Each structure stands twice: as C-alpha cells, then as structure tokens.
Amino acid sequence: MAASHADILTELAQIVQAVLGDFAADAPITMDTTFRDDLGMESIDVVSLAGRLQARYGNTVNFAHFVAKLDLETVGELRVGQLVEHIAHSLDVAESPRDTPADASPIAVEAVRS
Secondary structure, three states: OOOOHHHHHHHHHHHHHHHHHHHOOOOOOOOOOEOOOOOOOOHHHHHHHHHHHHHHHHHHOOHHHHHHOOOHHHHHOOEHHHHHHHHHHHHHHHHOOOOOOOOOOHHHHHHHHO
C-alpha cells in the first residue's frame, strides 16, 4: 500500500529538521514551503538531504535524478510538496508490477497471470 502524501510530508519534515538541526525554522513545514526561501537550505544542506533520502528509501527514490531534470530557477524555488509528490510517485512505481501496464484492469491482469 502506497504511503499517503500526509505521511510522506510528516516524514520529510522530520528529515529536513534533522538536516537543518539548530538552524531549522520554527514554522511548520507544509507542501508549499520552499527549501531555499522558507527553510534557508543551502547546497550542503541539499546534499545532506539527498543522503538521508538515500538512507531512508534506498534506490527507490532518486533525488539526484529528480533535481537533475529541473532548471536552475526551478531548483531555487523547489517546494516541499514537489518532493513529496516525487517520493509518492517513486514509491507507487516501485510497488506496481513491472510487467503490467499501469492502466490494466484487475481482470486483465489476472488473465495474464493465469
């Protein structure tokens, strides 16, 4: 069963607070919180975040690949919600059967397996 966006947000907020330590903002981390402007994260913090995501999710969530697809301006304005959505999507993909199309009906899937 895939994790909910709320569960992922809660866990990601804990990870971000661990990365920032004493520099963590007192304001709650929401889907609209930006990493740079609201949290004040710098490149070294993002590297630490990537490492913690790797430790938590292994190769299922590839943060470097996610960020590499963004242009410089978008990276600067990256919101927590965008990363939450990426994590949720990555977990969903990891849980879905690899040889079954995403839009296949359960009946068709069962017929293929039989």
